[in-house]
Amino acid sequence: MSIETAKPTKPVKTVSEITVRLAGDSGDGMQLAGTQLTNTSALSGNDVATFPDFPAEIRAPRGTRAGVSGFQVQFASHEVHTPGDTLDALIAMNPAALVTNLADLHPGGLLIVNEDNFEEKDLKLAKLTKNPLDDPSLEKYRLVRVPMNRLTREAVKSLGLSPKEVDRCKNFFATGLVYWLYGRDISATLRFIHGKFSTGKEDVAKANELSLRAGWAYGETTETIESTYTVPAAKLPKGTYRNVMGNQALAWGLIAAAHRSNKELFYASYPITPASDILHELCKLRNFGVTTFQAEDEIAAVCSAIGAAYGGTMAVTTSSGPGIALKAEAMGLGIMIELPMLVIDVQRGGPSTGLPTKTEQADLLQVLFGRNGEAPLPVLAARSPSDCFEIVQEAWMLAVKLMTPVVILSDGYIANGAEPWAIPDVANLSPIEITHPELGVDGRPFLPYQRDELLARPWAVPGTPGLMHRVGGLEKEDGTGNISYDAENHQKMVHIRAQKVANAATLLPPQQVVGPSSGDLLVISWGGTYGACLTAVQRAQDEGRSVAHAHIRYMNPLPKNLGEIIKRYQKVLIPELNMGQLRMLIRDKFLVDAIGLNKIKGKPFSVGEVHQKICELALKK
Amino acid sequence: MSIETAKPTKPVKTVSEITVRLAGDSGDGMQLAGTQLTNTSALSGNDVATFPDFPAEIRAPRGTRAGVSGFQVQFASHEVHTPGDTLDALIAMNPAALVTNLADLHPGGLLIVNEDNFEEKDLKLAKLTKNPLDDPSLEKYRLVRVPMNRLTREAVKSLGLSPKEVDRCKNFFATGLVYWLYGRDISATLRFIHGKFSTGKEDVAKANELSLRAGWAYGETTETIESTYTVPAAKLPKGTYRNVMGNQALAWGLIAAAHRSNKELFYASYPITPASDILHELCKLRNFGVTTFQAEDEIAAVCSAIGAAYGGTMAVTTSSGPGIALKAEAMGLGIMIELPMLVIDVQRGGPSTGLPTKTEQADLLQVLFGRNGEAPLPVLAARSPSDCFEIVQEAWMLAVKLMTPVVILSDGYIANGAEPWAIPDVANLSPIEITHPELGVDGRPFLPYQRDELLARPWAVPGTPGLMHRVGGLEKEDGTGNISYDAENHQKMVHIRAQKVANAATLLPPQQVVGPSSGDLLVISWGGTYGACLTAVQRAQDEGRSVAHAHIRYMNPLPKNLGEIIKRYQKVLIPELNMGQLRMLIRDKFLVDAIGLNKIKGKPFSVGEVHQKICELALKK
């Protein structure tokens, strides 16, 4: 019988969720191994959530702590919204990976190490004086020492590859072992391997396959692991699923929105971590009528987007915090000339260059207020990788309905995280209606700043006879759009621009609440903390605490009914990965003494952190 | 007897304040005439406040409404903080000036026009079909038609100047007439004239003098004005006074601060209205050890300032809204590397290019939040032209004590407005102590991010042996300042940077209140609205209303005792020339339902506007 369908023969424990982290040197291919485990688990029907964590350096020095790359995945027989707090199993490929990750493994957890990489030199690279494997503190874990280098070498020796090539197969050995441990089907990964290395590199592909199988076989034969685990399929809404990462979902969302509005997509950007992958994805999809423009800087990127928008195209620019700061002045121009476009901020640790590869939520106030003068625009925030697709649809709908730039907030955690996505049926994607005016038959003069019921101005595009008009950053006269220094007109226009953005609330759904419609505590979250907050609230509810969860996707304008919801709870808790930016807005608008839970460590919340705070504020009944 | 000391012979009415506006074509020299009247009034002991208002265009087309330039001054026998709401006298040099300014003249007010400029062609330029002088609506004013062109021509014909040169003397004729009207001594203006045109242009100087005298004489002879007015000297604190404009006071304040800290001043800027005059003033004062650098753009300006600060110099950069937006990213760097510098924002009408020559207060949130990540810095706001000098002293003191960039907010109204300034005795200016570390004898390694009691780090300057260190925008390790991606360290550093800025409050005086220490209404103002709010509150107090005034100079951190003050009043009113930016901060911090009075017309508040709102909220007892 072929291994593809083989089941481990050792005793099987059924569990509802498992959290695994693969940790090794950046060169060890942990990200790839983790992605394979994620896909395979999803394919087997689990819900999954991931957290990749790689070093800031391109190639941090081999074997050092700075060079450790980790990939964490939680797969479960129920919905999961976070990669999990503590680890059921940690695979550590070297000493640096062990010491930097061990803290997250819960007592009794499975610790699988590649013992071949615990030589003197490895310890030295990890700045260790003695071998951590000999440390008594490890006794509280189930330590499994596997000579992965040697076993991999043996597994592939028949192929006569170079030591370097052989070395590169280790991650598949580890993957095989993990697959065995959780009764995972290896066939998808085999497809991947042979798809990846097809041309010319068949031997490498073969080597990876042999390592994968060797890892699986090792599990069967070793005495050190006495049982395996199985995680039944989750009951997800029916449909066709795939895994998506946040940046990928943004890119696809943009293409879908352009398709729905029957427009070409002009995407202008300047590379920056963690936003660059959107550019990388889109430039591969030129056949979708996408033009990607890598500008000379962020200012040129946003300005070219403004030009494209004036030309009648769907225009988008993306960056992260530092680049968004540079776009500030031009965003003000976009607001003044009232053209639709999307500005996407994939947030990272700040301030300044900060922590480029770490996540944070500290750009909310920047995108709301980081411009001269009164310059409001709608701001939406994605809550998870797959939500990035949907948020783009809503943002673009607002942009064209209101003729305004719209900001979308994502973050490094969402951008690189992956989760299952129920693939929409493209045929059922409703069109986004956009009308460009033509010269009226009545011959009345065209007024570029005439307003519709939402206060939007017409989107007249160059090439249209008779509608020639000039736009610019100086204050405009209401209606005509001519330059105006008139005092009353200025006040009027400032109010029109503000009201127009406020009108977005009428186009958006009211705020939903998960849990009791009134009670002791309301937890308000936004953006990437959605999963941790929802899970923590649900846990607290299960404990019988009177707590509800309101996750906000529309940061500006805030949902119409939010104030009325907030009133119904004794206390309000706002967990954020910043110093309290949404809290400030809520306190100002609703004069409620909202409490903050603020973490600013470049990492997402753990469920435990939020849950603990909830317990402080909402006692068991 | 010489006219210098002559007094008008007509009946004299004594009044406590007068508001005059001189309005004409940009070419007519109204700004100069207004400045002379201001200085002369101040010299005569009055308190004065001015409001120059000139067209956005360099040379707006002659005679058009867009080309009208006006200068308003209030002089009084008591303290004044505003240029006055309505006019006692309007001097209109042409039809455009008349129709665009008449609305501000109060009924019964004196309307002096140059009737020679009300020809057909002048009316056409002003887009008028009939002569406004024939309009019955003028009957409610005391209209005085003066053939200024003709009279000026006659006055100077002996000199045989070109018509163009003669034409340029009109403003002094008008000035002479106004001087006569208010019993002003013309000697200071004569000194000015002869000082100005000394070399070679003696005939032009003479012509201006003759015109001035002719204007004065005309008053004596004309029947149309039956009486003159006198405004006694005001009781100001004793001392030596001069008039200063806001931008001038900023420039001089910077030089004084550098002098007090025994540092050279490096001033980097890129021209922008209304901030450019600071550059113009400073580049004339190079002999004060000032280096002015006109950079290629605002980003280069702020970055060169950062470089100069690293080098140990007093570094300053200035701009207005759009330029400040461009500095955002670099200001984040300044915050991260914790170097002292000043960033001055002379606010103008926004958003985008907006209304460059008009005033507004809409950059408060931009300077507080317009950067990526958590990037707090102290923000101070000047309240009047002369206050600009003092605010720089405080800002620089904070910058060096806390090792942080500090933002100063001014605005177009303050920048171009003038008021008397009690000249400080330079000898009594206390030194601002700054210490740069040397290599410790103990030979302990130098820690660039070691903290003192205020959490400031040491300012070690290049050239110092043994203190070599690198700074940059990546997160720093506490103490060493080395790059650190450590989670706990990041949170710690974010808190340290926040706490450091918060510590500024301990260095600043507590908030003062003018009026009852508790009551019906507290009016909170900031920046350039100081004068209008104070005057309106005082008027309301005189009417027996229970209202007090708190003017905030320290926008971040807010004064420690502010919350406790606010509690003592029933209602809080916050008038601002924006949509409610300080109001948002106050509501957030103190959960008080502060009411806004928001004007966004490119103009300062009139006292009446604020007073009326106060009356709505605080009834007479």
Next chain:
Amino acid sequence: MNAPLPVLTSNDFASDQDVRWCPGCGDYSILAQMKKVLPEIGIPPEKTVFVSGIGCSSRFPYYVNTYGVHSIHGRAPAVATGIKVTRPDLTVWVITGDGDALSIGGNHFIHLLRRNLDVNIILFNNRIYGLTKGQYSPTSVEGQITKSTPMGAIDHPLNPITVALGVEATFIARSIDSQVKHLAYTLKRAAEHKGTSFVEVYQNCNVFNDGAWAYAAERATRDDTTIELEHGKPMIFGKDKDKGIRLNGLRLEVVDLKDGKFKESDLLVHDEQGDPNLTFLLGRMRHPTFPEPIGVFRDVMNTTFDDSVREQTNQAIAKRGKGDLQKLFHSGETWQVS
């Protein structure tokens, strides 16, 4: 593009806004010539877009009745890029000043030129910041006294022509506000060139830098201080056409044609497609040592950014077929939940 469509007149391009430049400003003449040339080019107003930054010169778009964007300071080239790349059917003009293009906008300017996007840049060079009332600019001469340099400017000025050449611009020309015929001709040539056309126009700011170009602009002197570049013609100048430019080794020199020492045939013959280093020499001809060339320095072909973008899009479609969302979403591993 050459045949003027009789239907269009300069009135078709006149906007209803009153012009707000100072009386006597050189900008008026440039506007007038542009309005004269536009109909001759034959592109209808609705197919024409003027993009500018901020400055007196950048008010230009309001005064022509085409589509237009009065953007922000220094960024016009970037805005124009977005328009032209997405709307190659439009004719795009960039109007800018010496501060707008070479100070804050210098980077966008050189990147537009290197990409050779098919737009026309007209740089109004008045060697001063006009709109902000008289600070020095990157083209102000050393020692120039301005509001921001009371002791004289100390920066070495940028030479727009050599800057453009340094980034391999494909069309480089120069004209003068007051030389209306030459200006009109030069604008037309710029319009005809495919790729980025760069035209420096000497423009007089009579309020803050009056006479900066007097030597080149005024009848009395201009024949001796400027030389008109004409493709294929020997480089002759002077009131009496009695002086010429000769290439002596690697250097240029002014020679006299009267004293019989040199004749026309000894002179350098201008070649718009000539070696860039020769063009570089022409670009560095500076008054008073040399007469300053006006006309077309360089007019060569190279691929344009907008064409290349379209080409790649078409290739992508040809290779992979018009994008199919359904296919894209289902690429890689998927699974059913039922």
Next chain:
Amino acid sequence: MNAPLPVLTSNDFASDQDVRWCPGCGDYSILAQMKKVLPEIGIPPEKTVFVSGIGCSSRFPYYVNTYGVHSIHGRAPAVATGIKVTRPDLTVWVITGDGDALSIGGNHFIHLLRRNLDVNIILFNNRIYGLTKGQYSPTSVEGQITKSTPMGAIDHPLNPITVALGVEATFIARSIDSQVKHLAYTLKRAAEHKGTSFVEVYQNCNVFNDGAWAYAAERATRDDTTIELEHGKPMIFGKDKDKGIRLNGLRLEVVDLKDGKFKESDLLVHDEQGDPNLTFLLGRMRHPTFPEPIGVFRDVMNTTFDDSVREQTNQAIAKRGKGDLQKLFHSGETWQVS
């Protein structure tokens, strides 16, 4: 500056930070040569400042034990300007990359050069964005396949040498990471020049653009693909020193010295103070048509911005005396209230 102070060794310039570049990165060699040269220049560490932007190359300052600012992307020239203008006593180096200096930082780069501030710019040109993991840069060749140009780059690349020449840079040089001796010499020359010294270094990014400079860097080919510029020496190259560069009219050509047609005396003799248009020719010599010059293209004198600033300050003081605040405050009309 020439006499090396024996007291200093390269250890004096070694910092305690572990270097975080990829194994095999060309940056290591540049760092090594810099550490070798710094002691020879004889400026003590505390008088030396390294300023950089953002990029792999810009990590450089952390690895030398001098003063340093790792600033923000593209802005190092502006930061350096603030340092040098206020602290002329310091020796300032700017370390930058092809993206940092020529993409986002292009404007500051050319303005630094035109002002001729006395600092040294070392541009690590790897024709790629390294730190952000492999997007194309302004020096990437046309058609280059990168993460952001899967169908090939379409921009016409910038040539750092001609860009610098277009703004009249006073010192322009080029070297190669792997040519350690030549690199050390070139860095030293840069340090010795008064005014802005610009050095382009071909640097190999072995992770994202490996071998971009192989032709010029590798023993096997480099003698035929590069030519070392030596002041006053004829331009000879080739493994067997049997090829040369000859000026034919206004064009350069490669000639063979073996076949007797040309001899050394026919060759172009390199002159660091030569006509800029000749330098322009050298700057445009591109592989494979020509061997690419390494060494000092240009080394001329011009006033430096930092000197001129000081001069004006001194003039101001000489003319008006050291500023007197009391006098300033009391200038114009004042009055007493008592």
